[in-house]
Amino acid sequence: MRGRGRHRHCGHGDGPFRKGGFRRTAPRQAVLEVVREADDYLAADEVYRRVYERLEGIGIATVYRTLQLLTELGVLSRIVSDDGKALYRVADEEAALHRVVLVCRRCSARRAVPASDGALGEHLRSLYRTIENDHEFTVEQSLHQLSGLCSDCSRISHGGSPRL
Amino acid sequence: MRGRGRHRHCGHGDGPFRKGGFRRTAPRQAVLEVVREADDYLAADEVYRRVYERLEGIGIATVYRTLQLLTELGVLSRIVSDDGKALYRVADEEAALHRVVLVCRRCSARRAVPASDGALGEHLRSLYRTIENDHEFTVEQSLHQLSGLCSDCSRISHGGSPRL
């Protein structure tokens, strides 16, 4: 139960909790540290196991709540492993490195969509991880070109009326 | 954990059960019919609900087992929804329409990986579905170019020795 937070000047954005308007507590700090120190995605139970070593008595519910909070704050990335559990790691700024482009095969409209956000980012990260595991390839950048029908053209093709 | 038993990926004509060396039973047929008649991904509990209407008394375990079997037979595609449940629909032959290419940024080695199989296919389908839901765009074809480091070059970069 020792090991209060040492205030070493890490240089990183320390204190994302306070920034987000939340309290900085020992359990939260411990969870963040564990995920920061890991060099791979961690499942909640593994985070719990590791946090427990330095903060005996912490509850697993707190781990879940903290992982969720940190994900909402944008500090952590979440993916879903192939067997369905959620995995977390610190979100680096990969925004510019991964691009998703939608091209309509009918009107040729081209649209870029943000690749790191929400469910899309989740699926992309899961994808990269699968590639890295199954094909021994470290993904650094990517370009995803999806072609198909935009909403307008889809409506036309289905017999509806074209855009207003 | 699922996974035991190796099954052949047979074509998905009629009677995939017999083709795969399994018995054709009423519950299995009903599950297959329901998924075939659906025009969207279905979760197991929804399949169960629909099957129950035409085959009162069927157990949900059978639905799970059949969905798993049909997926292993290659008849169904499986994706993981954003909230973690498995979703199923008939697998159409999209193999040629979606390509994944790995390009090593160091040795320029280029490798195509099969896009429809296993966990990779699962993540891609989840991705397409998210795009379709969140961006009103129907994905028909895709090209995914991932660049990074192949295993050999990754070893080199880490200070290890190159390929044996």
Added chain:
DNA sequence: GTAATTGCAAATAATTTGCGTTACG
């Protein structure tokens, strides 16, 4: 006939929630 398959119920597994207590700010 016999082994695969079923339905049921209990078992897992991952995650969430209710609640009285603790402690951050």
Added chain:
DNA sequence: CGTAACGCAAATTATTTGCAATTAC
């Protein structure tokens, strides 16, 4: 000090498994 956050345990949700009865072939 007030209330956000905690730990615990019970609840939920999705899926799996053991087993005796059933049924396809």
